[in-house]
Amino acid sequence: xxxxxxxxxxxxxxxxxxxxxxxxAGWPHITKPIKGTHCVKPVPYMLRYHFDxxxxxxxxxxxxGVHGSKYDLTxxxxxxxxxxxxxxxxxxxxxxxxCQSCHEYAAVHIDCFSCHATTPQGGGDDQTAAR
Amino acid sequence: MSDDRNTRETAGDQTGTxxxxxxxxxxxxxxxxxxxxxxxxxxHAFEARPDGVPASSKHRWGMLVDTTKCKSNCHVCVDACNxxxxxxxxxxxxxxxxxxxxxxxHDPDTGYTHYLxxxxxxxxxxxxxxxxxTGASFKxxxxxxxxxxxxxxxxxxxxMACPYKARSFDEYTEKNQKWYNPxxxxxxxxxxxxxxxxxxxxxxxxxxxxxxxxxxxxVFGDLKDPTSEISKRVAxxxxxxxxxxxxxxxxxxxxxx
Amino acid sequence: MKKIEYRELPAWTPGWWALMIGLLVVMxxxxxxxxxxxTEGHHVTGMxxxxxxxxxxxxxxxxxxxxxxxxxxxxIGSVFGRDAYKPLGRVSGLLAISLLAGGLCVLVLDLxxxxxxxxxxxxFNITSIFAWNVYLYTGFFVVVGxxxxxxxxxxxxxxxxPAATLAFLWRLILTTxxxxxxxxxxxxxxxxxxxxxxLFISMSFVFGLAxxxxxxxxxxxxxxxxxxxxxxxxxxxxxxLFMAADLYFVVVQHITAIYWPSRDxxxxxxxxxxxxxxxxxxxxxxxxxxxxPMALIYRCKQVGRGLLRLVSSLAVVGGFAxxxxxxxxxxxxxxxxxxxxxxxxxxxxxxxxxxxxSAPEIALGLGGIALVLFLVTLVSTALPFxxxxxxxxEAETPAVGEAVGQAAE
Numbered sequence: 031x032x033x034x035x036x037x038x039x040x041x042x043x044x045x046x047x048x049x050x051x052x053x054x055a056g057w058p059h060i061t062k063p064i065k066g067t068h069c070v071k072p073v074p075y076m077l078r079y080h081f082d083x084x085x086x087x088x089x090x091x092x093x094x095g096v097h098g099s100k101y102d103l104t105x106x107x108x109x110x111x112x113x114x115x116x117x118x119x120x121x122x123x124x125x126x127x128x129c130q131s132c133h134e135y136a137a138v139h140i141d142c143f144s145c146h147a148t149t150p151q152g153g154g155d156d157q158t159a160a161r
Numbered sequence: 162m163s164d165d166r167n168t169r170e171t172a173g174d175q176t177g178t179x180x181x182x183x184x185x186x187x188x189x190x191x192x193x194x195x196x197x198x199x200x201x202x203x204x205h206a207f208e209a210r211p212d213g214v215p216a217s218s219k220h221r222w223g224m225l226v227d228t229t230k231c232k233s234n235c236h237v238c239v240d241a242c243n244x245x246x247x248x249x250x251x252x253x254x255x256x257x258x259x260x261x262x263x264x265x266x267h268d269p270d271t272g273y274t275h276y277l278x279x280x281x282x283x284x285x286x287x288x289x290x291x292x293x294x295t296g297a298s299f300k301x302x303x304x305x306x307x308x309x310x311x312x313x314x315x316x317x318x319x320x321m322a323c324p325y326k327a328r329s330f331d332e333y334t335e336k337n338q339k340w341y342n343p344x345x346x347x348x349x350x351x352x353x354x355x356x357x358x359x360x361x362x363x364x365x366x367x368x369x370x371x372x373x374x375x376x377x378x379x380v381f382g383d384l385k386d387p388t389s390e391i392s393k394r395v396a397x398x399x400x401x402x403x404x405x406x407x408x409x410x411x412x413x414x415x416x417x418x
Numbered sequence: 419m420k421k422i423e424y425r426e427l428p429a430w431t432p433g434w435w436a437l438m439i440g441l442l443v444v445m446x447x448x449x450x451x452x453x454x455x456x457t458e459g460h461h462v463t464g465m466x467x468x469x470x471x472x473x474x475x476x477x478x479x480x481x482x483x484x485x486x487x488x489x490x491x492x493x494i495g496s497v498f499g500r501d502a503y504k505p506l507g508r509v510s511g512l513l514a515i516s517l518l519a520g521g522l523c524v525l526v527l528d529l530x531x532x533x534x535x536x537x538x539x540x541x542f543n544i545t546s547i548f549a550w551n552v553y554l555y556t557g558f559f560v561v562v563g564x565x566x567x568x569x570x571x572x573x574x575x576x577x578x579x580p581a582a583t584l585a586f587l588w589r590l591i592l593t594t595x596x597x598x599x600x601x602x603x604x605x606x607x608x609x610x611x612x613x614x615x616x617l618f619i620s621m622s623f624v625f626g627l628a629x630x631x632x633x634x635x636x637x638x639x640x641x642x643x644x645x646x647x648x649x650x651x652x653x654x655x656x657x658x659l660f661m662a663a664d665l666y667f668v669v670v671q672h673i674t675a676i677y678w679p680s681r682d683x684x685x686x687x688x689x690x691x692x693x694x695x696x697x698x699x700x701x702x703x704x705x706x707x708x709x710x711p712m713a714l715i716y717r718c719k720q721v722g723r724g725l726l727r728l729v730s731s732l733a734v735v736g737g738f739a740x741x742x743x744x745x746x747x748x749x750x751x752x753x754x755x756x757x758x759x760x761x762x763x764x765x766x767x768x769x770x771x772x773x774x775x776s777a778p779e780i781a782l783g784l785g786g787i788a789l790v791l792f793l794v795t796l797v798s799t800a801l802p803f804x805x806x807x808x809x810x811x812e813a814e815t816p817a818v819g820e821a822v823g824q825a826a827e
Contacts, residue, residue: 090215095210095301095356097210098211141345144335144345145310146338150340252461262765264761264767265761279755290545291545292547293546294549295542313534314537315531320470321606322602323605326765328467333459333461334458348530403755407605
């Protein structure tokens with residue numbers, strides 16, 4: 031698992047080497063995904079329509095019961111979440127993290143993470159389980 | 162694709178319903194389900210639904226509870242549910258969400274006392290769905306009654322309408338939710354029949370727990386599949402629905418009440 | 419009949435300022451209470467998973483029911499052609515709209531997710547009486563708005579009668595809808611009953627007229643405009659009649675329920691041993707809210723302002739108790755999963771549920787009331803809503819002579 035994540039990070043950063051996403055003046059710093067070379071759709075599309083994708087997907091997943099879609103919110107998090115120096119996941123809506131940086135910049139408020147887990151494992155009682 | 166499923170695999174490890182051994186077992190089961198969705202598990206009469214396939218009205222998930230096997234001092238089903246769904250005891254028990262609870266039923270005439278778990282009864286004609294103004298309360302094609310918390314406005318009319326007291330109102334800012342059960346302030350919630358597990362071909366957490374460490378009182382299965390254990394037993398044994406007089410046709414049936 | 423002259427209320431007087439600032443403060447406190455409840459979560463309120471609708475709903479239901487009742491005065495004048503009531507049509511419409519606005523504000527601010535109000539407009543579940551009410555309420559604003567327009571704009575005189583009829587029918591349907599919110603709850607023994615709809619309509623007659631009377635007395639007392647004793651007396655007699663109707667439906671509600679064996683326990687609870695609810699039912703709703711005021715009115719040959727104020731206040735207090743007993747009392751009685759058996763659980767099954775309203779909830783409800791008064795005052799200061807003088811035989815009655823004299827001084 032760790033090996034996979036590591037290699038994914040390497041891949042991800044390699045893919046980003048030439049990217050100038052953070053170079054625009056005033057544009058927020060967007061964290062790099064920890065895995066994957068491509069997003070689920072081309073980046074320009076994601077920039078414009080990522081919320082439409084999500085809002086549409088939640089109907090399909092929840093109401094129709096279709097699982098395993100790459101447009102699931104959990105899937106976004108699995109790639110776009112970051113880890114801190116101790117190798118622990120940082121909540122994706124924490125300041126400066128992927129789902130927060132742009133939104134703060136664009137003054138968009140989303141309530142998704144009042145319910146949705148912000149790390150891939152979905153938090154929960156890791157500690158209790160370990161006991 | 163395997164990339165896409167990564168969260169679910171990871172989360173599979175987390176799907177603990179009781180103790181380390183159990184977790185390991187479920188983790189392995191999750192992996193099997195992922196690698197060979199068509200195979201299913203030997204112990205179960207129903208299969209995981211493959212990715213991309215919607216829930217179908219060919220199934221009607223239900224439960225059968227044999228209350229004669231439900232013991233007075235046992236609450237493994239409740240504990241398993243709380244653990245599975247990431248429910249915590251809140252500061253005020255009156256405001257704490259309970260998807261499943263153990264009911265003590267005492268007959269004042271005969272003095273007979275028995276016990277049974279009560280959760281969302283996943284009715285065919287659910288009152289909560291009928292009254293919900295926005296359609297957030299809905300019944301999935303396979304009969305599982307859920308709250309679409311994306312359009313729930315928190316009016317609580319469903320809680321007024323439900324005869325089984327199956328729903329709770331989330332009155333706290335939640336943290337540490339399970340990825341498969343996003344719950345949060347201001348929305349109504351209730352038993353999902355562990356739809357996330359059922360869709361993977363597994364029993365709901367309460368049923369698994371009851372059969373493992375409890376009294377073995379609960380059976381889960383497809384009421385529309387005549388070969389399933391639950392269908393056979395419903396066909397041959399005397400089963401009852403709670404408040405059947407209200408005509409909502411619950412998918413949860415009981416024996417011995 | 420001579421032309422009625424309508425006047426704006428005098429603005430910017432010290433009394434006006436005091437009133438408006440006072441109301442704004444109450445509204446601000448109410449809003450703060452609502453914000454606190456939303457950000458902290460409903461655990462800071464007295465509401466629980468047992469008592470899911472609390473005092474905000476009592477306020478809201480009271481105001482919404484009263485809203486349709488407040489329109490009655492206008493309907494009596496227009497639809498039923500009683501000329502004596504015509505001059506009050508405008509106030510009646512204004513009060514109806516304001517009460518509905520106040521009630522809805524409280525209802526919405528008590529939602530778990532008030533920020534999702536738009537969802538209630540965009541997602542519509544056809545089987546939900548609640549969803550229907552969303553449309554009945556918005557429609558009420560439109561219909562009463564049109565009605566007011568035909569009353570105030572002489573060029574639209576042609577539409578006056580149709581608009582009046584439409585508004586009257588609409589308010590009947592609206593109250594039927596509000597009553598049905600409870601009437602359709604088959605799970606709860608205290609509610610599920612067809613009598614809820616007519617009961618709510620009769621309640622609306624009482625609440626609406628009582629509040630209307632109080633506003634009228636306050637305005638005409640405060641601004642020194644004359645009111646004929648005849649108008650006062652009529653209003654009192656009408657109120658007594660409405661109280662009798664309300665009482666009648668209350669009797670029907672409980673008698674039918676008692677006749678139904680499975681409802682015995684809940685009826686026993688409300689009527690005999692429900693503690694606060696029994697006390698509120700007999701003491702406040704029935705005695706203070708109906709029997710006593712009816713006796714006072716029928717005993718009196720000529721009801722004066724003081725007595726009208728008293729009986730109207732009693733009607734409001736009794737009405738509030740009535741809604742409280744219905745909404746809270748009905749939920750305090752536990753759900754009967756196994757009728758005839760004693761049940762218990764960690765989820766408070768089989769127990770009488772207790773409810774103590776918390777400060778923010780009460781503040782929210784009072785804020786709604788303040789909003790109603792604020793709207794009425796504001797609009798009738800800006801536009802001519804209140805007739806200059808009230809009564810058909812103005813100059814002949816000494817009361818009016820006095821009042822005119824006072825105004826002239």
